[in-house]
Amino acid sequence: MASSVCTPLGRSVTRSKRRAIQWCRKAAETGHTVACGVLAEHMYGDRPYAREVGHVEEAAGAATSAGVTEGHDVPPDVLTNVTYWLQKGYVIGKA
DSSP states (O other): HHHHHHHHHHHHHHHOOHHHHHHHHHHHHHOOHHHHHHHHHHTTTTTTTTHHHHHOOGGGGOOHHHHHTTOOOOHHHHHHHHHHHHHHHHHHHOO
């Protein structure tokens, strides 16, 4: 039954990868632990728009140790943001 309702609604909506990532970030910001992990995964994997939308200014001051950044083909600032979202998801999950 749900698919018959969703299918006609989906036809008039344009798919947008940017919008999907924006909704994922909004969910992560409001405390959805899975969304935090998904956003971090998309940023690490360099999915379209993920690094742009998932960037966090507060994370810019956080130090990421050299041992963590070694062996990754990801820029250090992106790795810092990935770590921010993973930590946020962990803290929310522990609460």
